Structures are given as structure tokens and as C-alpha cells.
Amino acid sequence: MSRQPNRRRGRIRRSRIIVGRPLRAGWKPAVARAATLGLAPALLIGATVGGIAHVRSGAPGVEQAVAADTPFTFSGHGHGHGRGMGQWGAYGYAQDGWTAERIVGHFYGGTSLGTVDVAPIAVRLMGQDDVPLAVYSDAGLVVAGQQVGPGDAAHLTPTADGGADVVVTAGCSGEVRWQGRADLPWVDPVDLGEDRPGNEHLKLCADGTAYRGAIGVVLDGSAARTVNRLSVEDYLRAAVVPVESLPGWADTGGAEALRAQAIAARSYALAEQRHEKWQTCDTQSCQVYGGSAKEDPRTDDAVRTTRGMVLLKDGKVVRTEFSASTGGYSAGGDFPSVEDLGDKVAPNQQWAKTLTAGEIGNAFGVGELQNFEVLTRNNLGADGGRVTRVRVVGADRTIETTGAEARAKLGLRSDWFTVNEGAESAVPPSTPAPETGPEVAITPFGTDQSPAIQEKYNELGGVTGQLGSPVGPELMLPDERGKFRVFTNGVILWTPEFGAQVFDASILRQWLPGTGSAE
Template identity: 75%
Template sequence: MARQFIGRRRRIRRRVVLGRPLRNGWGPTATRAAVLGLAPALAAGAVLGAVVQNAPDSPAVTQAVSADTPFTFVGFGHGHGRGMGQWGAYGYSQEGWTAERIIAHFYGGTTLGTIDDAMIAVRLVGQDDKPLDVYSDAGLSVAGQRVGPGEAAHLTPNPDGGANVVVTQGCSGEVLWQGATDLPWVDPVDLGEDRPVNEHLKLCSGDATYRGALGVVLDGAAARTVNRLPAVAYLRSVVPAEALPGWADTGGAEALRAQAIAARSYALAEKRNEKWQTCDTTDCQVYGGSGTEDSRTDDAVRTTRGAVLMKDNKVVRSEFSASTGGHSAGGTFPPVEDLGDKVAPNRQWAETITAGEIGNAFGVGELQAFEVLARNNIGADGGRVTQVRVIGADRTIETTGAEARAKLGLRSDWFTVQEGADSAVPPSTPAPEPGPEVGIDPFGSGVGSPIEEKYIELGGVEGTLGVPVGPELMLPDEGGKFRIFTGGAVVWTPDLGAQVIDASFLRDWLPGAGSSE
């Protein structure tokens, strides 16, 4: 297996580190979580996020790279590269490809099917742990009563599934009436699909507008705001946030139609929680409410109405990212060459990072070496990095290329690395990028937790873990988090990643761990 090894050594004077020389390798030791007794309970088949190797007890003088030594990472593409490349779809659209042909190219092994337009429930993550404060220019309905134009409804969820309701004049005016309801939802004056803007519900904080109904529910003891609306209305806000509406003006209308199909399939395949299906951030798909709608992407949504990707009679969770760099990454969908990606403005890139920054990013102390251990053998230069080793004065970490990408802020995990600041990458013309990638890596920039990503990977509420019993909680040493489900538990630490364990073991180890109080 070919390796890429980078690290110029210099002698560090008067620094003694416990351990034998790193060239010979360190003996693996358990992390704090393992010391507490979690490691023996890790379920068979769980994926190890990172292997940590700490220094043993025999003294040795180590060598390190000077902290200001530059390393240049040269790479291809933007995003994880799984599924459809959005710039590739745009390039193919300009060549005359239809949306159906684009979809078939990137999502091999699937078929294009049609389903009736469904309702979808979206968690509004920015509203977490807050009451629901909402109004509408045309009025609204709550607790079986009409609320006039400009009057605001304030809902706080109750443990019994209902909510306390307070109605005020404006968002912060005098109280007009208050009470309780078993149905913690606020409805517009008309729940029809294509209603005018003045009927949309608005949040008091920021005036974001939403089609459909808004409700507030409890996730354990934490308040969550949920927007329930038809999938076609949801997609009218998602597609312009995830793609560039202006593509329709430059030969890219079919790319927008392909985006609508992929976004619909991804959302309808989501099963994040029994109370909501998906969320509104980069951890799911970006959704900003009706204020982000655009007539050009509206056309893409309407002309693909009900179209989804299917496999084994199920809707497929169809990931996508901005640029594949010329070749998709494989995984759920077979890897394919992406000739359409030639139009991507920054398909090849370079990033210079100092040794000190690399050492800090991985928490290994003074950097001694950065090694690329394995690649996926798809595309140029051996393809995407699948495994790296970061050697420092304090410890050594072996982890995935995806996590290395996230920790170093790289555009993708398809890169080579060389010592020095020089780069042979040709200059590129900056251009607007499509929205954030979908199906981000567990250690990426999204707000969703690695525990939730592991849960979704295993099927969500319909998977082996079942329904959550309580919220995510901190481990006693605050070195990680855990969450209990009816069919097991997931523990996460920065070193081990997200691991499935037996819930009964965790309950015995942490009495009351499943409580939401």
C-alpha cells in the first residue's frame, strides 16, 4: 500500500517526552471512556473513528517539525463527492443532458419512481430550547381560536404533549388571552398549498416566514420547533438554498430539476426522529422558509413533482455535494467519471497550513509527521484519502481522511500534501458555489451531532436502535456524550467517534442515564 509521508525533523533541545521513539510505533492505549469501562461494551462491527496512541513510560528525546513550517495540501473537488456533483450536473445540463439522464449517471443502481406528494416535518434547529413565538399578517389559528392579523401566539410545550398558549398584541404587547391546548400547533388561515405571502407564518425573532403549520414539541426535556408542510412547498425553499437559481439562465435548468429530484429523495428518506423527519441545517438540507423561494427553482420543483430515486422499493437517501473534482467517490452509489465537473470554478485547489496549526487541530502536540496511509484508488493521485496518521510529541492519531478534511478545513478529502508553500495549482476564477453539501461527514461543519449521524446511519426511528429514550447527555468527565434508545445506546468521544453499545450496560454504569429529567 502506497504511503505519503511528510515531516521534516529538527532536534528539539531540552525537551524530554516519555515513550520510545515514534519510528517504532506506540502501543495503543484506551481513552478516558475506555478507562471508565465503555470500551469492552462496544458493539461488534462498530466503526472506530480514530485510534489514539499515547506515550508509554520509557524516556526518549523526540524530534518535531518547526511550528512555522508550511505544508501545502493540493486537492480536487468541493465536498465528500458521494452521489451527484452539482457543478457536474450543471456542466452536463449545458451539454443538453436531461435531469433524468443526470440522475441516472450519478445514482447508479437506482430507478426513478413517482410517489404522491407527502407531508414533511422539519425541525428548525435555530429555535432549539425556545418557545414558539409566531404571527401572521393575515392572522392564524391556535388552540381552536382565531388570532387576528399582527397578533402573536406564544407556545411553550408541556410534558403531556400539549402546550401553554399566550396571545399578545404584536410580539411583545399586552396579553389578549391565554390558556392550554392538547394540539401544540399554529395553523395559517388557509393550509392550502400555494397561498400568498401575507398568509405565511412568521417567527417573531428575525421575521423568517414559513408555509404550512408550526408546532412545538419536547425532545426529552428540550423544546423543539417543527414546521409541517407539503414536501413540494418545502422543496421550494430547499432547492434555491442548495443550488444556484441563476443556472436556469445559462443552460442549467435541467441541473436544477436534477437537484429537485435529489433533494426530494433525500428528505423523504430521512427518519431522524418520531416527531420530525428532517432538519433545516447543513446536517440535513438547508431550508430557510418561504423567504428563499425563487421562481426558477419553483419551476424545477413543479416539473419534477413526486419524482424520487428508488431502490428495493424504498426511497433512496441521495447525497450530493458541490464538486466531485472529476470523479465521484463511490460508497452507496458506484463511482463514476464526472466530465461535467470541468465547469466547476475551483475544482482543483491548494491550502497552505503550518505544522503548528496541524498539531493543534489534531491535539497531538508538536507535529512530527503527517502520513497518508490509504486511498480509495478512484481518480487521480490514488483518489480520496481514507486513512491518515498524525504523529505528534504528545500522541499519535490514526483517523479517516474525512475527519482530517474537517479538522483542517479542506475543501475535500481528495488531496496530496507536500512540505513547503509552493503549489503547482493553476489559478481559478472565483464563482458562487451551490449550497452546503448534503450527507456531510460526521465530523464536518454541520450542527448535527455525530451521535445523530450514527443513529441515522442505522436507520433512525425505524432502525435497530428504535426511538430515543432521552436527550444527549455528557459523560461524567465531560470527555464525550451519550444517548440511550429503546434498542441500545450510542457513546461519542472525540478520539473514538460514535460507537453503539448495549443500553443496559450504560444504565448500570450511569444510573439514571435514560432519564429526561
């Protein structure tokens, strides 16, 4: 029997089936298809992560469901959370003749442009967690007050008193030159000044990644953490601006967009205070930072010509979020929502993704899908704007959750979307942005991994510790009050008020109203 696509925006049309027996051909259980994103549904204590769950009874009767292989197309706008500056929008405005100052003024309403003294910044290198520090430099280095020759490596193990045990070797794995103790657990380059030549940069023995400034290893409880301490201007040059934007924009009329990125990235970094021993980190949880290898003269110029420039509110540096593409309208939040006409140049201003009903049901852990409904939007931009709340109805349970959580579970480019039945050809295909482009959406409490939860997990021993292996990904609490992750032997729950805490799985009943009910 042929079926016509439902054209009602944001709602999936349902077909009637009798539980246990399909009434029409082509239906097959959703469990026959794995969710393409690999996001595990919540399996513990009957909870549906990120929302309110209502578990259905097993009584027989007439239910409504959608055939598992039925396609649904999600079409939307933008790439990322859309808060603050859109990086492609900044590029579009720069091509239209806007200055960096005008660009940041447009996206970050309610702030003023100011200048601060150049300050040092400490960056946790997340990939080096729980790894002893081993570094070398082509020009030599300084550790424990001792000069170390070119190519020789310093190995540091942190001690409880704030110092470190030091071993210096010929190369990274050669004979021991000398060993001793350092009162301060830091390795310095031969010159700690700004803008030093590449042969003076410190390099990790593990992979040769080079960093400006000093590198140290500190204890966070009993866990070792590697930290890079350098001038914020060197930090911006060393991969932040060239990674978060495209240096080539300068060659196509977009130099002012790079300057705007430098101002936003500097403000964001200086407003960060993740830990008493470091301000920020080197992953998408903070700002992507990969050392000095990706520096580019064009982004160097953007940093140099905006030296010390930041955005201020009430005399304080503002945490200026940004993402790749707003889709034509920023999302609001800490800064007023604004129309983003510059975003017309974005490769993902419009996108589409087709998923089956089975994949949708599996992604949300609701069983056989019966309905997916957009409940509320922010009323900014086309189609009613970004989705703020959805309801997903399945044979096993019903959940309500945020648009941001729906975006994460379904692997959508943004939470500004509509959904229609069918694999529609009228919507534009998803166009990938350049691989080195601003694909990173700065989402401190969004879909990326929470550093606080990961830190707590590492502190407790990781997979060999008391919590055991993760059961699923990190997920958001209702109303974005915080995040949590379920492990074999418990839960780590993070909120701004209480930080990261470990609980028995039953604590989720208090945070997810209706969990485990038989309604």
C-alpha cells in the same frame, strides 16, 4: 542551512533533532502556534480522537521532528464528501445538454426514477430549540380552533399530555387578547393548502422568518422542539432547492441541474426519519432550510416540473446524498463511483491550502510533528483518489485516522488530497464558490454536528446540565462507526445501533484501542 522540498506524495520529510535542543536555526515549539482551525485536541484520558493513540515515553533520546514553522501544502480536488451527485457536475452536464433524468441516473447508479404521492413532511427548526413558540401572520392564523386576527401573535407552551397552553397577544408583545388551551400544539395558517401567497405564511416573532404550512411545539422528553409541518413540495420550494443550488444556473443553461437537485432533495427528505415527531431538520446535518424568504421562480419551476419524482431502490425511496463538487470522480459508497466530467465548471475542482507543521501537530494533538503519511486511498481518480487512512506521528503520540477526519481537522475542502513540503506556487489557489452556491455538503455522519448528540445534550440541560461545557468538537470514531463529543463531566457517544448515550470518559478506552498505552 537551505532545505529542498520533499516531492514524495502524501508524506512529510523529517529532520533530526535531539529532544530539548534544536540542531538548526528556525525551529520553534509547535505550541507557539495555535491551530488555525480552532479544533481542540483530545486532552482527556490520553486519547487521540478519531484514531488509535500510542503515547510515547518521556525517556531522553534522539527523536525526529519538523520545525514548527515549516510550511506544507495540501493540494486536492473537489469540495465536500463526494458521495452521490456533485452539484457543480450536474450544472456542467446540464450545460452540455443532459436532462435532469439523465443526470440523476448517472450519479445514482442502481436506482430507478419513480413518482410518489405528495406527502407532508415535518421539519425540526433547530435554532428554536427550548424556546416557547410565538408566531403571527399578516393574514391571521388559527390556533386552538380560534381565528386570530392579522398581526396578532399566538404563544404556545407544550404540555406533557401532547397539547399546549396558548396565549394570544396584540402583536408579538402587546396586551393579551385571550388565553386558553389547545389539545393539539399547532398553529395553522388561514389556509393549509399548497402554494399559498406570502401574506398567509406564519412568521416567528423572534426574527420574522416566514414559513409555509403549520408550526407547532412538541416535547422531546422535557425539551421543547419547534416543528414546521408542510407539503414536501412547498418544503423544497421554501429554501431547500434555492439554497442548495444556484437559481441563476437556469439563466446560463443549467435549468436541468436545478431539476436534478429537486429530485435528489425530494428523495433525500422523504427517506429521512430522524425522530418520531419530525422527519428531518433545517441545518446542514439534514438539508439547509430557512423558510420561504429565499424562494425563487426558477427553482420553483424546477420543483413544479419534477412534482413527486424520486429515486427508488427495491421499491423504497433512496437517501440521495450530494455535495458541491466531486473533483471529477464521485466517492462511491451507497452508489457506484462514476467519472464526473461535468465537474469541470466547479470553482473548487482543484484547490490548495498551506499549513505549518505546528498547525498540523496541534490539530491532531500529537505534539511536535514528526511525520504525516497517507496510508491508503480509494484508487478512484487522480493521485490515487480519496484518502481513506492517514498516520500522524508526533513527539507525544502517533494516531491513525480516516481521511474524512483528517479533512475535518485540517479544514480541507475534501478528503481527496496530496501533501508536499513547502508553500508551492505551482498548485492552483483555492477559489471560493459564490456565497449563495452549493457550498453545503450533506454529511449526516461527517464533519458537521450530529443532531442526535446535540439533542441528547439539550435534553440534559445543555451547559447548565450535568455534563457541563463541551471540551472540544464532535469527532468520529475509528472506521466511522459513529461519533462522540467530550464534555467537562462525561461523553456523549452516538452509533447507528444504540443512538446517543452518555458515558463516563473511560468508555473511550473501549472504543479507541491503544488509548492511554505507553507504547
